[in-house]
Amino acid sequence: MKEKSKSELPPQEQDHQPGRESEMHPKPDYEPRFPGSGRLQGKSALITGGDSGIGRAVSVLFAREGAKIAIVYLEEDNDAEKTKAIVEKEGTECLLIKGDVGSAKFCADAVRRTVKEFGGLDVLVNNAAEQHTQDEVDEVSEEQLEKTFRTNLFGYFFMTQAAMPHLKKGASIINTTSVTAYRGHDTLVDYASTKGAIVSFIRSLSKQLAGDGIRVNGVAPGPIWTPLIPASFDADKVAKFGRHVPLGRPGQPNEVAPCHLFLACADSSYMTGQVLHPNGGEMVGG
Template sequence: MTDTSQYPRPPLPSQQQDNRPGLTAPMNPQPDHGESSYKGSSKLEGKVALITGADSGIGRAVAIAYAREGADVAIAYLNEHADAEETARWVEKAGRRALLLPGDITDRAHCKELVAKTAQAFGRIDVLVNNAAYQATYDKLEDISDDEWDKTYSTNIGAMFRITKAALAHMKAGGAIVNTTSVNADAPNPGLIAYASTKGAIQNFTGGLAQLLAERGIRVNCVAPGPIWTPLIPSTMPPSSVENFGNQTPMKRPGQPAELAAAYVMLASDEASYTSGATIAVTGGKPII
């Protein structure tokens, strides 16, 4: 059993990354993706999962957990090749197959292509995890350009729509879709207004899609993380926010990617056969409405 009280608490070391969505290697402290702690129990034995944003952070933790539960994993990511290869190494170490799928999900053709390549390699898709996201911090609405707004929406909700639509052709009854929303869907951070509003859209999309797909036997749910220590944080937030990251939660610390994995496993598993249209909050004690 992992002693989570030992996870780092603010103040965290001052740090910034220039590239978005950031890299794992420069982070201090290093995130915990469950490399040493997650133990599988065959909950996803023989399944095929496509995970976007699986190179690092929450996506890597989910990929490791899914592999240890018995799933083959397609790892979709932008261009963080070293991070993605590390995720693939953990998947293969668990005895499962890994497929690397680099590319920009704001490209409509790429959304179809990554689904097609997953189906070609593995024969089908049992679980789709729409996890990739983009964010940037702004103090004033006037500072957000039209291009920045459009990029945020295209990455966070537009790609989710397109990838899901393409994946449905390869999913059968018993399949599961798990979307990553955020505590920002219910309690929006004004400095992340573009990102936060997409997360509200994701939660709404999840609820509507769950109803649309119920007769087809495909479940749709979402996970709402609170502040989680991933490369997105030092690459998109000012130094003061990074240093105090997670201090606003009742647990007074950021969550680690590993601490979300069990929620994604449960929602993907057959044990959650009557769970659809739900939001699972993993927020360090902060309630969502």
């Protein structure tokens, strides 16, 4: 039997959330693997957390497929500017919007700016997230609990509420959840709880919007090499990150982004309320 390939990540950590892609080594692989085929030509997409990690890969892939891209990010100016340059190199427009998705006022402003810049909104990707490890549940402070839910769940609600007046038949909402929604995580109890709530959000909202022709789906990545990893775990855990899955390694952002593209375009026209699982082989959902 062929031995599984192992993660070869060097030990590293960052002391700030949500992390900087520019400080990671090796750098995550965000580049699309194939030429575009115009699957999002003439569309506009707003992607939260689009400056780095999975969000960067989604932004670049959507751009290659013809979409105009609005990227919402918290504070990582260098990462955001690099992503903007990569998106524009694909031959499309890119709007950077800096702010906190935990604020309903900011989300409304971000959607307003996107619609004003691009003339409409066709695809919303709720992707921004934060996570903080705690060994014991009683170590999760009220402040941490509220902050994690505000970013990971409230932000999805606020952005969706702001987008709804602009979404027409054929539009798509894609929410990034996590494998932790299905199997849990012993040191990310609050984070995993938000991701479980997102699954319910997907299923419930999809029912509500099906009659309007607006599809709502999700993507539940497994261990993916993004800035959240060195920003969340100590150096030793980072070095072993992703080894536990059947494929024996962490995934790359460009191995997740095609799921978002599939759900954004007409290829998935008969899918709503569903979640895709790029997780390295973990079996979830029974």
